Amino acid sequence: MMVPEFFQDHAPILVVILPLLGAFLTPLIGKASSRAPRYVAALFLLGSLAMVAVLADKVWSQSPIPVVYTLGAHSGSGINPVFRIQLVVDGLGVLMAIIMGIVSTAAVLYSWSFIDKYSGQDKYYTLLQLTAVGAYGMVLTGDIFNLFVFFEISSIALCGLVAFRTERGESFEAAFKYMLYSTISGVFLLFAIGIFYGEYGVLNMGVISEAMSSAGGASVLDKIALGLLVTVFSLKAGSVPMHMATPDAYSEAPGGISAIFVAASQTGLYALFRTSFTIYGHYNPNTGAFNLDTYTLGWIVVILGVLSMFIGVTMALVQKDIKRLMAYHAISQTGYMLLGVGVGIAVLSDPAKMTAFGVDAMRGGIFHIINHALYKGLLFLTAGAVFYRLQTRNLNEMHGLGHTMRFTTVFFMIGALAIAGMPPMNGFSSKLLIYESVYQFNPIIAVIAMLVSVLTLASFVKVFYSAFLGPKPENPPEDAPTSMLIGMTILVAVIIVFSLFPGLVVERLIDPAVRALLFPWLAGGV
Amino acid sequence: MLWQLPFVVSVALVAIGLYICIVKTNMVKIVMGVALMESGANLFLVALGYRENGTAPIFYQNPNPGAEMVMPTTQALTLTSIVIGVATTALLLAFTVMLYKRYGTVDTRRARRLRE
Amino acid sequence: MFGLNFDIKLGLDTDGGTWTALLFALMALVAFIIAYAIRSRGIKGHKEREHVGEPFYFGNIVPSSAWVKSGNVYWGFVKAMERYYRPVRGEHTGNANDYISWMVVAMTAIILMVVFL
Numbered sequence: 227m228m229v230p231e232f233f234q235d236h237a238p239i240l241v242v243i244l245p246l247l248g249a250f251l252t253p254l255i256g257k258a259s260s261r262a263p264r265y266v267a268a269l270f271l272l273g274s275l276a277m278v279a280v281l282a283d284k285v286w287s288q289s290p291i292p293v294v295y296t297l298g299a300h301s302g303s304g305i306n307p308v309f310r311i312q313l314v315v316d317g318l319g320v321l322m323a324i325i326m327g328i329v330s331t332a333a334v335l336y337s338w339s340f341i342d343k344y345s346g347q348d349k350y351y352t353l354l355q356l357t358a359v360g361a362y363g364m365v366l367t368g369d370i371f372n373l374f375v376f377f378e379i380s381s382i383a384l385c386g387l388v389a390f391r392t393e394r395g396e397s398f399e400a401a402f403k404y405m406l407y408s409t410i411s412g413v414f415l416l417f418a419i420g421i422f423y424g425e426y427g428v429l430n431m432g433v434i435s436e437a438m439s440s441a442g443g444a445s446v447l448d449k450i451a452l453g454l455l456v457t458v459f460s461l462k463a464g465s466v467p468m469h470m471a472t473p474d475a476y477s478e479a480p481g482g483i484s485a486i487f488v489a490a491s492q493t494g495l496y497a498l499f500r501t502s503f504t505i506y507g508h509y510n511p512n513t514g515a516f517n518l519d520t521y522t523l524g525w526i527v528v529i530l531g532v533l534s535m536f537i538g539v540t541m542a543l544v545q546k547d548i549k550r551l552m553a554y555h556a557i558s559q560t561g562y563m564l565l566g567v568g569v570g571i572a573v574l575s576d577p578a579k580m581t582a583f584g585v586d587a588m589r590g591g592i593f594h595i596i597n598h599a600l601y602k603g604l605l606f607l608t609a610g611a612v613f614y615r616l617q618t619r620n621l622n623e624m625h626g627l628g629h630t631m632r633f634t635t636v637f638f639m640i641g642a643l644a645i646a647g648m649p650p651m652n653g654f655s656s657k658l659l660i661y662e663s664v665y666q667f668n669p670i671i672a673v674i675a676m677l678v679s680v681l682t683l684a685s686f687v688k689v690f691y692s693a694f695l696g697p698k699p700e701n702p703p704e705d706a707p708t709s710m711l712i713g714m715t716i717l718v719a720v721i722i723v724f725s726l727f728p729g730l731v732v733e734r735l736i737d738p739a740v741r742a743l744l745f746p747w748l749a750g751g752v
Numbered sequence: 753m754l755w756q757l758p759f760v761v762s763v764a765l766v767a768i769g770l771y772i773c774i775v776k777t778n779m780v781k782i783v784m785g786v787a788l789m790e791s792g793a794n795l796f797l798v799a800l801g802y803r804e805n806g807t808a809p810i811f812y813q814n815p816n817p818g819a820e821m822v823m824p825t826t827q828a829l830t831l832t833s834i835v836i837g838v839a840t841t842a843l844l845l846a847f848t849v850m851l852y853k854r855y856g857t858v859d860t861r862r863a864r865r866l867r868e
Numbered sequence: 869m870f871g872l873n874f875d876i877k878l879g880l881d882t883d884g885g886t887w888t889a890l891l892f893a894l895m896a897l898v899a900f901i902i903a904y905a906i907r908s909r910g911i912k913g914h915k916e917r918e919h920v921g922e923p924f925y926f927g928n929i930v931p932s933s934a935w936v937k938s939g940n941v942y943w944g945f946v947k948a949m950e951r952y953y954r955p956v957r958g959e960h961t962g963n964a965n966d967y968i969s970w971m972v973v974a975m976t977a978i979i980l981m982v983v984f985l
Contacts, residue, residue, distance in 0.1 A: 371829055378836045382843060389847060395854025396865055402779065402847040403866075403964050409786050409840045410773065410968065413766065414975070416793040416833055423826065424800045446983060453979030457971070467974050470960065470967040474866040522985040526978055537956060541868075544946055544953065546939055586883055621938035650889035650896070655880055662883045684942070692938030726890050728880040773968045782964065860964045867962025 229280050237281040238295040238313040241323060242362045244274040249355040256348025267351035268334050271358060275327035278320070285320045286734070290741040292316035294368070312430060314368030316745070317738030321592070322365035322496045324735070325599045328720060329489040330358045333482035336607055336713030339706070340481050340614060341390075350390060350480075356383035357486055364493040370422065371429045373497060374415050377462070380490050381408035387483045388475050400478035403471040411458040418451040418458070431500065435508035435517060444506060444518040452518070455501045456526060462494025465564060466533040469557045473541075476553035477619070481610020482713070484549060485603035488556055492595055495563055502527070502571050503743040516575050524572020527564050532671055535561030539681045547619045548609045548689060552602065555645060555685070558678060559598045565675065566591020566660045569667045570743075583663035585740060590659030593736045597652045597724065601644040604717040608638040611710055612693060615703035621689065625696035631705045635694045637714045642690060644721055646683035652721055655728035758799035765792030779848045779858040783841060790837040794830045801826030 233240065248270025255262045285293050295313040315323075334354060341350055360380025367373055385408070389401035423429060425447060426437040438444060444452070457468065464472035472491070476484050506518040538558030545551035570588035573579040611634045612627060613619050628635040644651035657679060665672035705711070724731050765788050772785030801823035809824040848858055855863050879886035922930055946953060959966075 371832075375832060375836070378840070382836075382839055385843060385847075389850070392850065395851060398847050398851040398854060399863055399866055402844065402851060403967060405840065405844050405847065406773070406782065406786065406964055407967060407971065409844065410770075410789065410971065412836070412840070413769075413786075413789045413793045417766070417796060419829075420793070420796050420800055420826075423797075423829075429825075449983045450979055453975065453982045456978050456982070457975040461971065467970045470970060474962075478866070522981060526981055540949070540952070541956065541960070543942060544868075544957070583883060624938075625935050650892040655887060655889065658887055659880075659882055666883070688938060688941045692935075692941060696935035726893060727878065728887065728889055729878055732880055770968070770972060774965055774972065777965060779964070864962030864964075868957050868960045 233277065233280055234284065236295070237277050237284065238293060238315050238366055239297065240277045241274050241281060241366060242313075242359055244270050244277060245355040245358040245362070249352045249359065252352045252355065253348045256351075260347065263348040263351040264334075264338050267355055268331075268338075270355060271327075271330050271334050274358065274362065275331055278323045278327045281315060282320045282324060285315055285317060286738055289317050289738040290745040292319075292368075292742065292745075311372060312368045313366045314432065315366050316742035317740070318496065318499065318592070318742045319365045321596060321735060321739045322493060323362055325492065325596050326358060326361045326365070326489045328716070329485055329599055329603045330354070332603065332607070332713040332716040333485045334713075335716070336485070336610070336710050337480070337482040338709040340610060340710060344390070346390075350387065353383045353386045353390075354483070354486065356380075357387065357483075357490055359383075361490045361493050365496050368431055369429050370419050370431050370434070374412065374419055377415065377493075377497075378408075378412050380493065381405070381412070384475070384479075384483070384487060384490060388479045390480055390483070391478070394478070397478040400471070400474035404475040407461060407468070407471045411461045414454045415458045418454040421447050421451040431504055435505045438505065438517050439508050439510040443515060448506075449518070452501070452506055452523070456498065456523070459494045459498035459501070460527075460530055460564070462491060463498065463560050463564070464491050464494075464534075464557050465530045465560055466537045466557065469534065469538070472557055473550050473553040476556060476606075477547055477549040481607060481613060481710075484553075484606035484610065485717075488602045488606065489599045491556070491560075492563075492599060495560070495567075495595060498527070498564075499567055499743060502567075503574075507571070507574050520571050520574045524568050524570070524574070527568030527571055528668075528671065531561040531564030531566075531568050532674055533561070534558060534564060535678045536674060539678045539685070543681060543685045543688070546621050548612065548621055548624075548693065549606065549619050551621075551685060551689060552605050552609055555605075555682060556598075556602055558682065559594070559602065559645065561678070562657065562660055562675065563591045563594050563598070565664060565671065566594060566656075569664055573667070579667075583666040585744070586659050587663035587667065588740050588743065589732060589736050590656050590663060592739050593656040593659060593728075593732060594653075596735070597644070597656050597721075600717055600721050600724065601641045601651075601653060604637060604714060604721065605641040605645065607710070607714045607717065608634050608641065611706035611714070614706060614710070621692045624693040626694070626698045627703065628694035629698045630702040631694075633711055633714075634706050637718055638690065638694065640718055640721060642686035644725070646686055647679045648683070650725055652724040652728065652731075655725075655732075755802075755804065758795060758802070762792045762796040762799065765789065765795065777860045779851070779860060779863070780845070782860070783844045783848060786844065787837070787841050790833070790841070794833055794837070797826045797830045797833065 248266055252263045252266050255266055293315040297311045299310060341347055357380050360376045360383060363376030364373055385401045385405040388404060389397050391397045422434050426434055428434055428437060438448060461468035476487055479487055502523060507520055508517045535558050538554050538561060542551050542554035542558060545554060566587045570584045573584040616624060644653040647653040647657040661672050661675060664675060769785040769789030769792060773782050776782055803820045803822050806820045806822040809821040851863060852858050857863055878890055879888040
């Protein structure tokens with residue numbers, strides 16, 4: 227298949243620009259026809275997904291060297307990263323973009339039916355596309371200040387969507403809390419950026435790491451900035467103890483948005499790994515030193531991960547609200563990713579351990595990111611379908627939905643098996659990688675991880691039992707409308723492919739991401 | 753030293769803002785605290801770019817070409833951050849207004865139906 | 869595009885061996901077929917909904933439509949873990965001030981650990 231050269235050259239910026247253009251077109255077209263916004267949103271998000279595919283091809287063909295796109299300059303003509311804004315796309319960035327592309331496409335199709343009865347649909351689709359802009363921008367940019375801007379764009383758009391159901395006070399409460407969290411974290415992110423700029427006079431992340439390396443490693447100010455960044459990004463990812471607003475926001479957001487929320491939160495993980503590896507894990511081949519001895523940082527991330535895993539899952543077990551339960555599971559699953567990659571960070575400066583189990587841990591953690599976005603997105607969509615038919619999220623008021631909502635039940639089962647890590651689902655493959663490698667790092671943590679997996683299965687058995695099994699309700703609800711089923715089917719299809727071919731997926735999708743994170747390490751020839 | 757005063761003030765602003773966010777239970781006051789924190793961050797950025805006796809960073813009408821100029825990048829960053837700050841503050845206030853309409857209170861101790 | 873050459877790698881190589889999901893799915897299918905074959909050899913005249921769950925009611929009258937509400941599922945587990953659950957659930961106050969306090973506590977701890985360890 228031939229792709230025109232224009233798209234080949236400008237794919238990185240087109241990924242971000244297309245939904246942005248769509249976002250500003252949507253309200254204009256909404257004036258003419260109330261049904262048009264849905265098609266505009268779907269069209270532009272699909273276009274963006276296509277651009278992600280073009281970009282992915284380009285990135286994987288030259289992995290691990292990143293694709294650099296300089297804004298406002300022809301490639302190769304006097305590009306100085308100090309004065310230019312650049313998009314730097316490598317394996318990890320493109321993986322996150324793929325996640326966002328798939329989930330946002332599924333969610334926008336799902337939303338066609340879901341918000342059909344609400345007014346203000348043009349605003350809904352505008353904000354939905356702006357969320358995609360924020361997430362895409364965060365994972366593709368190479369400039370830390372742009373990262374801040376996109377961070378805020380996605381936060382603001384998401385909060386607007388959380389408050390979409392204006393008839394409920396709870397949605398405003400959730401939106402207020404989440405907005406408060408993300409605004410305050412934005413202030414600290416800005417402080418960290420200011421520290422970098424004050425010390426090195428640059429904003430490009432690659433150049434910052436080079437400058438830090440030639441200044442002889444991270445100074446005390448850099449370490450304070452690192453502390454701020456770790457807090458901010460783990461808050462965005464929803465890690466304990468900064469998780470408090472996450473269940474509120476996830477559960478109050480409309481069905482399709484909860485799925486996008488998962489993908490958008492994971493950009494926080496991306497940013498955390500990016501700062502840990504690219505800026506602070508920079509290896510200087512001349513002095514043979516890293517910018518920072520990442521052992522402590524790795525342990526901090528591992529501790530955050532273990533706390534998130536355990537507290538998330540135990541809180542999920544006692545929830546009565548189906549979406550709130552799933553939101554606590556999102557926190558718990560984030561713990562696995564932090565754990566996997568945290569082990570990688572901790573052993574970064576130890577080549578023997580890195581090759582023995584660090585690389586596998588990172589593969590597991592990063593594989594879990596995409597798996598989680600898919601199956602948790604699917605689960606939130608099924609919960610939204612249940613809410614759409616019953617107008618309640620309270621598990622105590624549900625029973626016997628499996629009698630009539632057949633497709634939703636099957637989709638829920640697939641998602642629940644995947645999240646619980648039952649073989650042969652994709653959740654098992656990534657958890658297997660994490661267990662095996664973490665066991666070599668610290669056996670106790672591996673045992674906790676397995677226990678958490680058991681509790682995950684237990685709480686989804688609870689949901690499945692109380693919502694879908696049991697006697698047939700008096701007014702049995704119909705199955706979800708077609709567009710919602712289509713949205714869920716997209717995610718189910720991807721999950722099944724990922725489940726049956728884990729080796730292929732890890733080799734083609736995950737390994738470029740791991741190589742991108744370890745690129746300075748590999749190039750340094752440790 | 754005197755030229756470090758802006759940094760002290762910016763950190764103090766953030767600290768006051770955080771204190772308000774933790775202690776005050778009125779949501780409108782919390783939003784004010786957030787706005788204070790944003791101003792602190794903006795002041796920090798502008799102070800970073802300041803050079804003593806520096807002129808405005810405009811090349812073509814520079815009265816004395818040899819003189820030092822303040823750094824323009826941080827001012828651009830600050831402008832962006834002010835715009836974002838306005839958006840977030842407006843959104844937070846809008847949420848507070850709507851919350852008051854639905855709950856009849858802006859007290860954080862009472863506006864907490866979502867918990868556990 | 870995508871450099872596909874169709875030598876699809878089935879197994880996922882881990883430290884301890886290889887995980888082949890397709891093989892697992894195939895074996896599960898075979899097991900299902902065997903189980904189904906055994907099941908189809910059972911008594912034909914059995915009514916599916918008869919006597920379901922009756923042993924659990926110890927001879928009492930079986931209610932026609934009953935299910936355990938989700939709030940009561942895992943009651944014993946939660947009861948046994950009460951010493952863990954009371955403080956953890958108590959911390960999820962839903963109060964926006966507490967949210968910020970937790971964030972500040974975590975941030976302070978992380979910065980101190982990064983700087984001094």
